[in-house]
Amino acid sequence: MTRSAGIDVGGTKFLGVILDDNGDVLVEKRRATPTGADTLIGELVDFARELGEFDTLGVGVPGLVTRSGVLRAAPNLAGAYELAVGPTMSDAFGLAVAVDNDATCAALAEWQHGAARGFDDVVLVTLGTGIGGGVVMGGRLQRGANGFAGEIGHMVVKPDGPACPCGRRGCWERFASGRGLQMLAGGRRGEDVVEGARSGDRELLEVIDQFAHWVALGLVNLTNVLDPSCIVLGGGLTAAQDLFLPPIAREFSALLYSPEHRPHPTLNFAQLGERAGAIGAALLPSSQH
Amino acid sequence: MTRSAGIDVGGTKFLGVILDDNGDVLVEKRRATPTGADTLIGELVDFARELGEFDTLGVGVPGLVTRSGVLRAAPNLAGAYELAVGPTMSDAFGLAVAVDNDATCAALAEWQHGAARGFDDVVLVTLGTGIGGGVVMGGRLQRGANGFAGEIGHMVVKPDGPACPCGRRGCWERFASGRGLQMLAGGRRGEDVVEGARSGDRELLEVIDQFAHWVALGLVNLTNVLDPSCIVLGGGLTAAQDLFLPPIAREFSALLYSPEHRPHPTLNFAQLGERAGAIGAALLPSSQH
Numbered sequence: 080m081t082r083s084a085g086i087d088v089g090g091t092k093f094l095g096v097i098l099d100d101n102g103d104v105l106v107e108k109r110r111a112t113p114t115g116a117d118t119l120i121g122e123l124v125d126f127a128r129e130l131g132e133f134d135t136l137g138v139g140v141p142g143l144v145t146r147s148g149v150l151r152a153a154p155n156l157a158g159a160y161e162l163a164v165g166p167t168m169s170d171a172f173g174l175a176v177a178v179d180n181d182a183t184c185a186a187l188a189e190w191q192h193g194a195a196r197g198f199d200d201v202v203l204v205t206l207g208t209g210i211g212g213g214v215v216m217g218g219r220l221q222r223g224a225n226g227f228a229g230e231i232g233h234m235v236v237k238p239d240g241p242a243c244p245c246g247r248r249g250c251w252e253r254f255a256s257g258r259g260l261q262m263l264a265g266g267r268r269g270e271d272v273v274e275g276a277r278s279g280d281r282e283l284l285e286v287i288d289q290f291a292h293w294v295a296l297g298l299v300n301l302t303n304v305l306d307p308s309c310i311v312l313g314g315g316l317t318a319a320q321d322l323f324l325p326p327i328a329r330e331f332s333a334l335l336y337s338p339e340h341r342p343h344p345t346l347n348f349a350q351l352g353e354r355a356g357a358i359g360a361a362l363l364p365s366s367q368h
Numbered sequence: 369m370t371r372s373a374g375i376d377v378g379g380t381k382f383l384g385v386i387l388d389d390n391g392d393v394l395v396e397k398r399r400a401t402p403t404g405a406d407t408l409i410g411e412l413v414d415f416a417r418e419l420g421e422f423d424t425l426g427v428g429v430p431g432l433v434t435r436s437g438v439l440r441a442a443p444n445l446a447g448a449y450e451l452a453v454g455p456t457m458s459d460a461f462g463l464a465v466a467v468d469n470d471a472t473c474a475a476l477a478e479w480q481h482g483a484a485r486g487f488d489d490v491v492l493v494t495l496g497t498g499i500g501g502g503v504v505m506g507g508r509l510q511r512g513a514n515g516f517a518g519e520i521g522h523m524v525v526k527p528d529g530p531a532c533p534c535g536r537r538g539c540w541e542r543f544a545s546g547r548g549l550q551m552l553a554g555g556r557r558g559e560d561v562v563e564g565a566r567s568g569d570r571e572l573l574e575v576i577d578q579f580a581h582w583v584a585l586g587l588v589n590l591t592n593v594l595d596p597s598c599i600v601l602g603g604g605l606t607a608a609q610d611l612f613l614p615p616i617a618r619e620f621s622a623l624l625y626s627p628e629h630r631p632h633p634t635l636n637f638a639q640l641g642e643r644a645g646a647i648g649a650a651l652l653p654s655s656q657h
Contacts, residue, residue: 143626151629160629200513214593216510216517223505223595224489225631230592233625235585237527245625296524303519304503304593306512336522336534337432340440340449342514 084133085361086126087181087354088112088140090155090208093123095130096357102192104354106130116158123164124171137177137363138164139184139356141211146226148178154244155209177363179222182229184359185349186213187220189311191362193350198309202301203349204231206294207314210252216305220366232256236296251300254293257315263289273319291326298327299334302344313349320348373422374650375415376470376643377401377429379444379497382412384419385646391481393643395419405447412453413460426466426652427453428473428645430500435515437467443533444498466652468511471518473648474638475502476509478600480651482639487598491590492638493520494603495583499541505594509655521545525585540589543582546604552578562608580615587616588623591633602638609637 082105086095089112097106108130113122127136142153148165150156165178186195186203195201201215210232214221221228232252233245240249241262253259257269264272264286275283298310316323328346332338351358371394375384378401386395397419402411416425431442437454439445454467475484475492484490490504499521503510510517521541522534529538530551542548546558553561553575564572587599605612617635621627640647 143629152626198513212593216505216512217508219506221505221594224487224597224633225595227630228505228593228595230595230625233592234523234589235623236524238525238585247623247625296527300523300589301593303522304501304517304590305510306514306517306519308513334524334536336519336536337441340432341516344513 081135082133083361083364084127084130084136085184085357085359085363086123086136086138087184087356087360088123088138088156089181089356090141093126094353094357095126096354096361097130097133098358098361102358102362104358107354112156116156116160116162119156119159120162120164120167124168127168127172135364136168136172136174137179137184137360138168139179139181139360140164141181143227143230144178144180146222148176150178175364179226179360179363180211180213180229181356182211183213183220183222184363185211185313185355186215186229186311186359187362187366188351188355188359189313189349190215190220192358193355194311194347195309198345200305200307201309201311202305202307203311203313204298204301205314206256206312206316208257210256211314214305231297231301234297234300236293236300251293251297255290255297259293260286260290260316269316273322276322287322288326291323292330294323294327295330295334298331299336303336307344309345309347311347311349313355317348324348370424371422372650372653373416373419373425374473374646374648374652375412375425375427376473376645376649377412377427377445378470378645379430382415383642383646384415385643385650386419386422387647387650391647391651393647396643401445405445405449405451408445408448408451409453409456413457416457416461424650424653425457425461425463426468426473426649427457428468428470428649429453430470432516432519433467433469435511437465439467464653468515468649468652469500469502469518470645471500472502472509472511473652474500474602474644475504475518475600475648476651476655477640477644477648478602478638479504479509481647482644483600483636484598487634489594489596490598490600491594491596492600492602493587493590495545495601495605496603497546499545500603503594520586520590523586523589525582525589540582540586544579544586548582549575549579549605558605562611565611576611577615580612581619583612583616584619584623587620588625592625596633598634598636600636600638602644606637613637
């Protein structure tokens with residue numbers, strides 16, 4: 080049996096797993112993400128050792144990752160620029176450690192073992208604090224020329240919209256992420272919006288509809304570019320999927336180009352929860368080509 | 369030698385070619401596009417016969433085409449809905465006639481024999497009356513789940529923008545196409561804008577800059593999704609590429625996410641001119657998989 084280890088490096092925690100040949104989770108551990116970029120790789124090596132024995136290792140990180148495993152820029156990991164995550168860990172363990180974007184890892188996991196099993200053309204969209212994305216086209220995980228494909232949160236959808244930390248205005252994630260929901264609700268926390276809407280608050284139900292419209296607008300843009308057969312929605316907001324899915328699906332159909340002359344993509348919520356990134360990281364080494 | 373025939377069905381004309389094994393054009397013919405959808409396939413069969421003998425045949429059409437060669441919807445070919453272009457022509461010639469979107473054909477041609485030769489991740493963007501697109505990822509022409517990938521002109525980039533014939537508002541092609549240039553110039557024809565700008569009219573130079581900004585905004589959105597190593601700009605506006613390329617390239621660099629931490633895609637103008645669609649159509653049968 081091959082023991083495949085995967086680590087998802089999040090803004091607040093590391094989540095590590097070891098999978099067996101069927102993709103089942105044998106080991107699962109967590110550790111708080113260190114605050115400084117200077118100790119990040121050392122902590123990662125130590126955490127990987129703590130997982131136990133493994134034959135392969137993959138790592139998912141939140142940011143732009145080159146094909147050789149260098150983390151170029153990670154706005155949500157303070158000070159992480161040009162970090163040689165892949166090369167340094169490969170040296171430490173004496174094996175080729177695969178490193179990729181965390182949303183790309185989650186897409187790989189949901190495609191192979193979760194909500195997009197059996198589809199050849201998939202977009203995974205994680206609606207969390209920001210928005211991440213992963214792309215499968217023609218039955219293959221697509222990384223783009225530099226490994227940066229799927230940075231879908233920074234599609235500009237309203238050029239005169241609110242400023243984004245990326246330096247532009249009106250990026251999709253200004254509207255369709257957890258932060259976007261909070262903005263649309265006049266500063267109220269996402270959890271409060273969900274709770275209020277569930278208890279029938281009309282103003283907050285209207286906020287949910289507006290939010291669903293923005294989510295759908297971006298999903299339609301992605302469908303026009305990529306023509307997926309399945310779209311998977313993941314991230315923190317999926318905890319309230321019963322509330323979000325109906326208006327998102329309705330707005331999606333209303334906005335789709337030429338809706339009566341095409342099959343509509345299947346709209347699924349992610350199935351692997353917060354472990355998707357780590358499971359996908361563990362699958363990376365066997366998906367490289 | 370294999371004689372590969374290709375026909376590009378445009379809104380105003382058919383353009384047909386026959387290629388040799390090197391992709392060189394042996395035959396080239398044109399014919400006006402018939403006005404009614406009912407005579408379209410008959411005229412196409414007749415036009416293909418007029419090209420002379422061929423071993424394979426491909427057809428490019430402006431609209432949504434299924435993988436089995438049915439033209440689902442073509443807004444610029446009046447009344448063309450659910451036309452069985454591929455199946456009917458296959459019966460007429462006793463061979464498998466490949467049919468695909470015209471911009472997908474142009475992308476294939478520019479990738480194999482034109483401005484994107486040697487790149488594995490390519491987006492072709494045709495700036496004409498509207499905007500068309502074709503996508504190569506991971507060294508393969510990508511058609512999406514239904515053959516509809518690359519409908520990039522209908523990315524919404526300004527939800528409160530001008531109405532689009534597709535039924536939504538603020539699609540990219542409202543701003544970054546020939547019609548968009550005309551709108552930004554207060555109704556003046558594109559040719560007049562170009563001529564005026566060349567003779568130093570400051571107001572029209574400002575229009576060119578605004579136009580370049582909209583083109584760049586969409587190209588950056590596509591780069592965030594697809595991470596291409598090469599972007600090819602084609603279509604009618606490329607006739608004035610000396611005027612358009614510098615401001616488009618400048619705005620593109622200014623808008624790109626994390627520009628200092630990534631290689632920038634090569635921005636090329638198309639090389640095959642108005643024959644790109646027909647050449648790509650001729651290449652379709654050997655690119656099917």
